[in-house]
Amino acid sequence: MPLTPEDIAHVAMLARLGLSDEERSRYGAQLDAILEHMTRLNDVDTSPVGETAQVGELVNVWREDISQPSLSVERALANAPAREADFFRVGAIQE
Amino acid sequence: MSFTGGTVAASAAALREGGVSPQELLAEARAQFERVDAEVGAVLTQTWELAERQAADAQRRLREDPGAASPLCGIPVALKDVLCLEGVACTAGSRILEGFHPPYTGTAVQRLLDAGAVVIGKTNCDEFAMGSSTENSAYRPVRNPWDRSRVPGGSSGGSAAAVAAGMVPYSLGTDTGGSIRQPAALCGVVGFKPTYGRVSRYGLIAFASSLDQIGPFAHTVEDCALVYSAIAGHDPRDSTSSPTAVEDPMETLRGGIAGMRLGVPHEYFGEGLEPGVRRAVEEALRVLEGMGATLDEVSLPSTGAALSTYYIIAPAECSSNLARYDGIRFGMRKEHDALLQMYLDTRGCGFGAEVKRRIMLGTYALSSGYYDAYYRKAQKVRTVIAEEFAAAFERVDALVCATSPTVAFPLAAREDPLSMYLCDVLTLPVNLAGLPGVSLPCGMADGLPVGLQVIAPRFQDARALRVAHAYEQATGWHRARSPLVEATA
Amino acid sequence: MSSTATHGTDTLRVGDREYQAVIGLEVHAQLLTRSKMFCGCSAAYVGAPPNSNTCPVCLGLPGTLPVINRQAVEYTVRTAVALNCEIPEFTKFDRKNYFYPDLPKGYQISQYDLPLSRRGWLQFHVDGEQRRCGITRVHLEEDTGTMYHAGDVLQSATSSLVDCNRCGVPLMEIVGEPDLRTPEEAREYLIWLRRVLMYIGVNDGNLEQGSFRCDANVSIRPRGSDQLGVKVEIKNMNSFRAVHHALGYEIERQRQVLEQGGALPQETRGWVETQQATVSQRSKEYAHDYRYFPEPDLPPLQLEAALVERIRGELPELPDARAARLRRQHGLGDYDAGLLTATREEADTYESVVATGVGAKLAANWMLGDVARLANEHRLPLQQSGLGVAGLAALLRLLEAGTISGSVAKELLAELYRDGGDPAALVEQRGLGQVSDAGALSSLIDEAIAQGSKAVADFRAGKEAALQSLVGYVMKQTRGRADAQLVNRLLRERLGG
């Protein structure tokens, strides 16, 4: 089932990607083709198996509750594109 | 004597015998870089000042206790620009990370620094390691040192090309679906992707967390083994890193392959294989047989679904991993008074086409209503693929096949995303199962290098390297150098 | 708008039909670990300068990875056990994906389909009656950062500021079943839940600072129906009072909408303290789709039975059980037992005072009376006061033994609470011992009769109460040291009463 323009717009909004009209239609067509290819997943009988989210067989990997020094404020903010006092600054949230 | 195009092992020996100093090695690396990189475009950020300090440091260490110094001490290296090194710009090949200077150093890089490595710079790559040609770098494409009209492969194209062009004897790359092995094949060098969990991912800018792994490029399998020994091992900062002890690959490297059972996966010799590649790989199989290994045809029946599996799982993880590029704490930002628009503009302009495509694909595959059909299904197929490998490894010790179905192709030859994705059909199943894989030169086709892939069971990294080393020593393809190096020598 | 409709009964009237509110509460409680959930930064972020409590991991910098804090897992298990939950052997973390400036990675590491625990319950009391509310699940996640908005009203703000100090603090989400029917029940459920969390030492219960936060889902439906109405989510309630008022307001609002034939949309509303009203927050049209998937950076947890049993074994006596034991063991009333077990410290204090031999009732009266008042006045719990728990026990023993009078005890309590000191030594040194020798009091009794002729006459005329002013005179002259009962008896003898 091909993706509708609404699907593409919805996915782009979920991912917070601002796309041009041209990009939207291009990605729409490309995703259709890729998803078409994905139907090969159905060639594999997966009824007897579980899901693999990670290949390691590790469990219970944790650390002890020890507190370590933090970064200095200057280092924490050094990469900020916009800063106000010792905060990261962002635009207004208008939902 | 010139060390340009030489091996880590040769430099390490010369450093100890007093035939060369770290500063001299660095000067040679720099001279070669200045001579060829304008043509190749392998390096995004140069770190000569840092390298000078490290070389001086290494010099001191080698003088004080040459026996204790690591084989990597004083030897130049280039790092794929997805690996964080404190204070040095890190872009991941993306505009969205412009200006980002990580305040920390990742574990694998730190282990190289601890070994006395001399870092000359950060190498060009496909944006966020997504691609198979390094044409997706937001900065410039990398060109193949064997033929500058062709791609070096990707995504670690810069790291592969830097070694192939003789700028450094080794480099680090990352491999999520073939991003070390495929460019190694296309550039005529050795590339090694260790078992998932062997090398810490801490400090590696994530593309797909359950698939990513750091590994080396070098001219020889032995050099790759040396680098692997230095960077592998448990790291408490990466919860997916294995706590089991690392086998020293040097101990078994020269053990040969007589009596070994090598599997030839039937599905990996399908119609997509270029005739030249097929010829070279089949010849390699005969060589291996001649060395006393038994060849067994094995079947990995779900191989045909691996590409689909990979292109669901990797984009799904990437759609989440790349959510942090929001223009707030680091990186580029397109300023706007309204937050939502800032997000849309920053991410819309900051990411390139392939990254956006994969974020879209991954977001879609995880979104409500599609999760079961795509993501969950892909996870299950992943289980099947891993089980098929495991079953094959009950019969054989390692698998051998081509690394890439093709030799290096011309720039801009693959506009269609699916055709580009097909570059990785022979490498990405290995990532899905978390196996170790080596690619090493096994001949030429149309004047371009062909890569042989050796795949071993999980944690049998040393075995993969041993098979590769045996083949390399028997054939000497690893001694071939790109024209950019030969012109120097 | 009044909320009288919900007082006393859970019946609402919409026209001539009976309705009922259905309330479910979701609590987010920060864990009292030393470090954050997935990095080594301190979990005690309150009061730290902005962005001074961060590291590459909790800032979500590229290349960083989370590592689970074992203590946070154990605290969550402890909570799950205290809330009678089932703890499955296998649990994992998932990513909850959404964009917000206080969420550095663009996803929250949380738990989705395999939470650390499920299906428990909490017992609590409403007006002395015992109730039980189901617990759907208790899971572990990470807290977000803090946003500051320029200007009071979000809409008019031109920019906002982000502080990442709180990012990654371990957070438990405790989802309650929609078993609650009135704002009173909801409030008591929260009070008891908070009490349990504080008892077991996993949370500090601070609603104002937000270490214990509550959201509510409210709907109303015809009485007897077992279908849920359209859920309205209420946020931003920062005190038990706010929860009570907000729910009362919201139930009545929904009732009125239905009465006027309106429809209730599913929405999120915020409680606005200054307006004492819930206000629709956002009806963002692009619906939430969190795209949960297993966190690939964290291996799952396989909690062995032995671990769970060890934690169960370490669990302290919970408030409800403790109150019941105090009633049984010391004959305390419901109300007193409830107050004395409100915090673990209070209950420990009470029991250690009683353990020194002080009468249970006497200890209860003093602790809930004068000691509570002083603690409040000084904003200092008894344990940290100059008096201390041992001092209080010593003082009450002097009182019980008749060494000092009640009024001397009261006076000393206030002084020692503030300044500290040894009660027995002070009584000795100041000669505050109770005067309970008839001989020593005899001349004072004479004096009292001589100076109080009116009272004497009244008493003789049958006015019992008049005697008190004579007793008072003696007490005053002895600065409270006289044994009041003895003085009373001596006066009666002398006056022939």
Ligand SMILES: [Mg+2]
């Ligand atoms: Mg939550």
Ligand SMILES: [Zn+2]
């Ligand atoms: Zn941190």
